[in-house]
Amino acid sequence: MSILSKNKKALADYEVLDKYEAGIQLSGPEVKSVRGGHANLKGSHITITPKHEIFALKIHISPYKPAAGQQADYNPTRKRKLLLHKKEIEKLEKELNTEGVTLIPLDFHLSHNHIKVLLGVCRGKKKYDRRAELKKKDQNLDIRRALKKHSRNT
Secondary structure (H helix, E strand, C coil): CEEEEECHHHHHHEEEEEEEEEEECCCHHHHHHHHCCCEECCCCEEEECCCCCEEEECCEECCCHHHCCCCCCCCCCCCEEEECCHHHHHHHHHHHCCCCEEEEEEEEEEECCEEEEEEEEEEECCHHHHHHHHHHHHHHHHHHHHHHHHHHHC
16 A cells, blocks of 8 residues: 555644545546645545535645646546445444544555545544644654664663
8 A cells, every 4th residue: 555645734633533445536637646646635624415425625636737638627626526335424424423523534545556545533632632742752752862872882
């Protein structure tokens, strides 16, 4: 599984409770653009319609340069349909009914030569949660540095 694009901001701002893999409907030039790494997931989110359809909003996929003639009226942030089984969509709807939970695309990746989206059922982090996480990262970095320095001296 190779990652084509990642939503780093989502991992910093949200606590991921559960993950789902979904297909996504893309046009041919969009597929080429995503494979080239020209997709941005920052600020995007997922909605579920009353008809039990699931859509990704605000995913920015840059136009594919060689197909500029085909994409004259191209909208890079258009609404894109996600492909999931009906039972998975119903399960997601139940999870989203809880307070403070949202559905965020975490990354684009290749799975058996198909572009997939990793969806995260997320809850927003509080400011003190982010501070604690940064403090823990700094402590781990200091420990690694000390161990590396100690291993050189012996």
